[in-house]
Amino acid sequence: MISTNYQVYQSDLQEVLNEFVDFSGQVCVNGQIKDENFLVDVSVLEKSYSYQYLYCPNTPLEEKRLQKRFLKLSLYKSLVSYTGESLPWGALTGIRPTKLAYQQDENFEDFFLNTMLVSKEKTQLIAKILNTQKGIYNRDSNNKDLFISVPFCPSRCEYCSFISNEIGKEPLKNEYIDALIYEIEASKAKIDNIRSVYIGGGTPVSLSDDLFYKLLNGIGKQNVEYTIEAGRPDAITQTKLEMMKEFNVTRVCVNPQTFNDKTLIKIGRRHTANDIMEKYRMVKDFGFDVNMDLIAGLTGETFEDFKYSVDTAISLNPENITVHTLSLKAGSILKETVHKLTDREVSLMVEYAHNALAKAGYNPYYLYRQKYMAGNLENTGYAKPNKECVYNIDIMEETTDILANGANAVSKKVGENGKITRIGAPKNTQAYLSKVETLIKEKNLLF
Ligand code: SF4
Structure with a gap:
């Protein structure tokens, strides 16, 4: 529990506290302005700490930024002193x-x-x-990326916290694809200066051949970076790959997460490591660039298990490898049955991946953090030179407008001063179907 006299920053302080997963107890953070100083008193259970910072903000915005920074920093330093953990x-x-x-x-x-x-x-x-990111990072406010959400998967993974539904149990998939195409069609006038197209969400290739073709046809042929989350190898087929080729898809995500069969069973994936290799070769035969996602910290995995996955992914030589750290977010089945690797173990896994990938010629090109990440670490995308995914950079750096379509998709307009206006679609398929007209109107006003 945390209390503060700056309640406006309560949730920011709570975020700092949450990162100290092994600590529990009452914490109090109070700040005050005195002359040209900002003074912060922190109490962590029975211990007290005091800090003083030079405070000369020039604008109201800077005032808020400094206050928040000093309060968070003071809490962090106090917790480091109290727990002995940085x-x-x-x-x-x-x-x-x-x-x-x-x-x-x-x-x-x-x-x-x-x-x-x-x-x-x-x-x-x-x-x-x-x-x-030099040469790719681009602040031009006229640029846009097109995102399309297909929130269906063959089955639900144990660690998943997305909204993805099992496709076999989704009664509204036909209606969903019709509405999605209608939404994309309605935004076509706004689709200029497109830097990249990305179909993600769950596993878009889990759609039937007919629905998949209908969707690609609705989006139309592209001549920019065009990614499809093929995700699960159990849903990748020769026919789907032919369709992707026909519509100029350039990049396909084949996501093993791990190359250890025992773990694949544990995390609810209905395929083997051999299936991944087989489908990877099939995708490469079509000439697509490939991204492979791996996760450090999966159920029951040791350092050696993770090392094996990293080494195997590198031996396959895909253009991109993304190393995720397990995030136990609310909504995942795994959250309920948490196994806990120590932070040190996960940190060694991530460090190994970083060094092995660098040695194999991959550069880190984008990074993001999530809440409740094992070891308080991060997710990092690595790419072979000139194979960086533009969409991943744009979405993380928030430099480009995102014209998003489908359930749970968030459109973003980046203003002149970097201010971002968002329009979020409902997560639920039925709710999305009811709201699609409103979403189109809202987006037409925004873009
Ligand atoms: S493939 Fe991805 S979106 Fe689908 S259930 Fe697994 S983690 Fe969730």
Whole structure:
């Protein structure tokens, strides 16, 4: 429990507290402005800590930013003192550390290391990502990405916290695809300066051949980066790949998560590691670029298990490999039956992946954090040179408008000053069907 006299920052402080997963107890954070200083008193159970920061904001916005920063930092430092544990991302809690790095007027490394107490390794990781993004990172407000959500999967994975429904149990899939095409069609006039197209959500290739073709046809042929989350190998077929080729898809996600069969069973995936290899070769035979997702910290996996998955993925030589750290969010089955690897173990897995991928010629190119991540770590996308996914960079750095379609899809308009206006569609299929007309009107006004 946390209490503060700056209630407006209560949830920000709670985020810092949540990162200390093994701590429980009463915490109090109070701040006050005195002359040109901001003073913070923190109590953590029976212990008290005091901090003083130079405070000379020039604008009301800077005033808020500094107050929030000093309160969070004070809480973080107090918890480090109390627990003896420091965290890789220090007092940073947001999901987009790279975006924060771009926003720094001063040298971001100094801010990360010395102000927010981020570790040297994570600061260097951000510097490498910013370097890889050179030439792709683009703030032109006329640019757009097109996102299409297909929230159906062959079965539900144990760790999944998305809204994805088992396709076999979805009675409204035909109506959903019709509504989705209608929504895309209605935004076609706005579809200019498209940088990338991304069909994700769940597993779009779990649709029947007829529905899949109907959707691709509704979107139309593209001449930009065009990604489809094929995700699960049990849903990838020769026919679907032929269809993707016909509509100029360029990039396909074949996501093993792990190459260990025992883990695949445990996490509810109905396929083997061999199926992944077989489908990967099939996808490569069509000439698509491939992304492979891996997860560090899966149920029962040891360092050696994860190392095997990383080494196997590298040996297959896909253009992109994304290393996720397990996030036990509300909504996942796994959350209910949490197994707990130590933070140290997960951190060693992530470190191994980073070094092995660098050695194999992959550069980190985008990164994001989520709540409740094992080891308080991050998800990092790695790419072979010139194979970075534009959509992943755009969505994380929030530099480009996102014209999103479908259930649970969030459209974003990036304003002149970087201010973002969002329109979120309902998560539930039925609710989406009822709201599609309203969504079209709202998007037409926004874009
Ligand atoms: S494939 Fe992805 S979206 Fe589908 S159930 Fe598994 S984790 Fe969820």
